[in-house]
Every structure is written in C-alpha cells, then in structure tokens.
Amino acid sequence: MSSRGRFITLEGGEGVGKSTNLAWVADHLMHRGLEVVRTREPGGTPRAEAIRGLLLDPTGEEPLDADAELLLVFAARAQHLARVVRPALERGAWVVCDRFTDATFAYQGGGRGIPPGRIAELEAFVQRGLQPDLTLLLDMPMEAAQHRLEGRLDRDGGTRDRFERERSDFFEAVRGAYLARAAEAPQRIAVVDADRPLAAVQAELASLLDDCLESWG
Ligand SMILES: Nc1ncnc2c1ncn2[C@@H]1O[C@H](COP(=O)(O)OP(=O)(O)OP(=O)(O)O)[C@@H](O)[C@H]1O
Numbered sequence: 001m002s003s004r005g006r007f008i009t010l011e012g013g014e015g016v017g018k019s020t021n022l023a024w025v026a027d028h029l030m031h032r033g034l035e036v037v038r039t040r041e042p043g044g045t046p047r048a049e050a051i052r053g054l055l056l057d058p059t060g061e062e063p064l065d066a067d068a069e070l071l072l073v074f075a076a077r078a079q080h081l082a083r084v085v086r087p088a089l090e091r092g093a094w095v096v097c098d099r100f101t102d103a104t105f106a107y108q109g110g111g112r113g114i115p116p117g118r119i120a121e122l123e124a125f126v127q128r129g130l131q132p133d134l135t136l137l138l139d140m141p142m143e144a145a146q147h148r149l150e151g152r153l154d155r156d157g158g159t160r161d162r163f164e165r166e167r168s169d170f171f172e173a174v175r176g177a178y179l180a181r182a183a184e185a186p187q188r189i190a191v192v193d194a195d196r197p198l199a200a201v202q203a204e205l206a207s208l209l210d211d212c213l214e215s216w217g
C-alpha cells in the first residue's frame, strides 16, 4: 500500500443519504484495519465550522452575494485542507469527507450560475492539485430526496438551512451539474442510485470500495 492515505468524498443533493452512508463507509474501511478520518465540508475544523455557520444561517436581512458565498466556501476549504485533510493523508490515514469541491461546481456553479472556469481557478489555488481519489455521488430524483429530508426534519425537529430553503429549480440545476461532472470524470466519480433501500445502496458502496482497495493495493 502507498504511504499516502486515500481521499474519498460523498456527494449529492439535499437528503439523498450522504450522512447516513458516510458513517457506514467509514466503518467499512475501519473494519479493514485502516485509520479513517471522517469529516465534512464546509467545516471540519472550528474556524471552518464557523464559516459553515455563516453559509447555512437562513436568518438576517442581508442576502449573501454569490461571489461572497463562493469565496467563503473556499476559505473554509483552505483551512480544512491545511488543518485536517493534508496532515491525515500525509500520515497515511484515509479521509472520508461529506462533500468537497464537486459540491462547489454543483451549488455555486449549477445552482448560482457562477462560471465553472472561475471555480476552477480557486480550486487550483486552494487545492494545488489535490483531488479526491474516489467520489461516491448519491443520485436520486429531487422530489424523493426532499421527501426524505422532510421526514428527517419532522423526526429531529430541525429547520431548513439557507440552501435547503432554495426553490426546486435550484435543486434540479444542482443535480444536473453533479451528473455532468460525473460524466466528465467517470474514472473518479461513481454514480450510485440512492433511490433504493439502504441495504442495496450499501451493497453497491461496498463493492465500489472493495474494488478500489484491491486496485490501489
Ligand atoms: N436508502 C434510504 N432509504 C430510505 N431512507 C433513507 C435512505 N438513506 C437515507 N435515508 C433517510 O433519509 C434521510 C436523509 O438522509 P441523510 O441525512 O443521510 O441525507 P443527507 O444527504 O446527509 O442530507 P443533507 O443533504 O441534509 O445533509 C434520513 O432520515 C435517513 O435516515
């Protein structure tokens, strides 16, 4: 096995099951004897979580400018990469992250309409070539995912954050941008049909992970 760890990201729209499956992916890898760091974006360090708070807070009179939103996402990412992701990969740990830069192309690119080239410039500046080794894109129709999200909010007594309050055309654009990105990078991004019972989704995730474990040695 290489001395550098591996970087695995989970992506998808709201309510598709990322958090549920992130925990499961981390357990699956730990059972194979790997050191696993489980984290998320935006966030993953105290200061990056504070930026997450700014991004997700739905209250207040002042709308957040789309360019400011993009820069906040990358500011949080720079902090997260410096404090958590790069050190973990350098010591040989596997990092399993709930969302990363594909989310920026999907939400700020597809959803807000920021040109992908501008996002790619910030990606190059902040990541300096670092990319996930594998991205698991959980995909399902937006209405069904919204139904799941409603169920979770009802059960947990939560309220919708700033992104979750967007309109359905925003979520359709996010889904379209994710799928377009997967079509551009099929060797890295595996599209998993999330509109199935959890056991079926996780059987496919296990197969994808075990194939990677074998091919990465
Ligand atoms: N395959 C599945 N079948 C049925 N329900 C599921 C499935 N996967 C997840 N759920 C349920 O759907 C809800 C949303 O799942 P989860 O919170 O993991 O989604 P998420 O993608 O992390 O959401 P968010 O985008 O808000 O972070 C939860 O109540 C979860 O238990």
Ligand SMILES: Cc1cn([C@H]2C[C@H](O)[C@@H](COP(=O)(O)O)O2)c(=O)[nH]c1=O
Pocket (backbone or CB within 6 Å): 014, 041, 042, 073, 098, 099, 100, 101, 102, 103, 104, 105, 107, 108, 163, 164
């Ligand atoms: C990384 C990243 C995230 N977002 C948005 C997408 C989600 O609505 C929230 C994060 O909350 P969740 O619990 O993971 O659903 O942030 C974004 O717009 N751009 C990004 O790069």
